[in-house]
Amino acid sequence: MSLASSDKEIETGQFSFPASWQDNVRMQVQFAMFRSRHLDAESYDAKMNFWMELIGKYLKFSGRPIFSLRNLQLLFMRGDQLPACLDTVISEMQKRKQIRSRSEFEHDPANSWSGWLVNSLVTRPLSWGWSKIKHSVVTEDLEASTLVEWIHLDVLNVCVIF
Template sequence: MGLTDRQIPSDKLPQCWSDDVRMNALFAPFRIKSANPESWDMKMKFWSDLVRQWCRYKTDPMVSAADVKSAFQRKGRTAACIEIVIEEMYRGGNLSPISKYVQILHNGPESLLHWSARMAFRPAVFAVSTVLSLLPVRQQLDNDGLPKASIESTQRFVLESVVKEQATQFIDSYPPGETRIGTIDELMKYSQWQGSRETFEVILGYLVSQGVAVKKGDVVKLAEPNKKATAVTEADEALVKLTSAEARLEADMERLSKELAAAETDAKPALKLGNRLAAKNHLRRKHKIVVRAQLCDAALENVRHLLHQLREVDSNAAIVDTYR
């Protein structure tokens, strides 16, 4: 058994994993369902449950058939039935395209509602065929007469149940007192997110779909505990812009401080060696850095003053106008 570094520990694998006869059957391709529906359903349940368990263990709702096959190798073999499992989970609504929640995040929950409404008013047969047409068209049986999936092995989906669990955990465990509004990158930093940005966007998209987060432009706003998110206001946008400006100016001040220290360090040996020209150049460079640092410090103080006022007052149109 050779699993990847994101594998489920062996003690959490099903007991039958060590049973060669049983696992040979579970690793084999699906047969025609009508020939033995009970066997089909049993194999489907085994693998779909394992996919859910694996996504929970790796704390990532992203999954593809290739991922699963790579993760659950056994004695050098990969299961020949996983594409069918993933396709059936997708058709059953357990999996969704990654684009679903990314679209909701960037275009709002209405983007999905409009699509659903259009589908609801179409004839049932046409609606079903439209959904199935989202998958690449392929023959239903392979050359051996066995069921063949209509998805690519590398096609990636999100597991709905794990997205919900992770989103709930994210919002419930958000650091108390930490800022709940910012750009996507800033919220990743505030929340100490350890996963990928792609997964973070999916989580945010789910929260938007549940009314627990809202997005306007580059600004994402999370709801307070046990509340729904309120709309992003002009003051919110100004707050995020000022916070970003503060972070940039602080980084500039840190960089200038290092440059200033380097200029002073370079000037001292030149003076000791009597190299007045070199020393003069270093001191001139130091003076320029000091001037830039003073301007940067003044700008930083101004931004901090505006931030203080903005945080103290719920609505301050004058500050918003100042930063437009």
């Protein structure tokens, strides 16, 4: 399934969802939480690709590479149904290095030896230690995790080129 931009999308200035978006049964499956990949790897991968392509396509269409889980949930809402699987999609995109957190992206050290040295020997170890202590003492705030902003790197590159 290709989610390439259509001429209709360009003419109307409105985002066009894939044809399967109108199929309630199919979309109910797409909106559900992911089942374990080992149960049906092919379906898992197809669902993952559907969402990753749709997210990338929408972000390119909008010209904004920055998004949050909550933003995507509201954007892709069908009726009163929110996609329950997007947290897994975002995690996978992060593993594949397709996205980076906005804070990480903005605080990337300058391309200098001193910036790298400070980041490697001071900032990252302290940040890692603090996050481990914080997570062991404080339960994760699910609402806050939906508001973390991410940057889609491919979309960012497209936006920078144009």
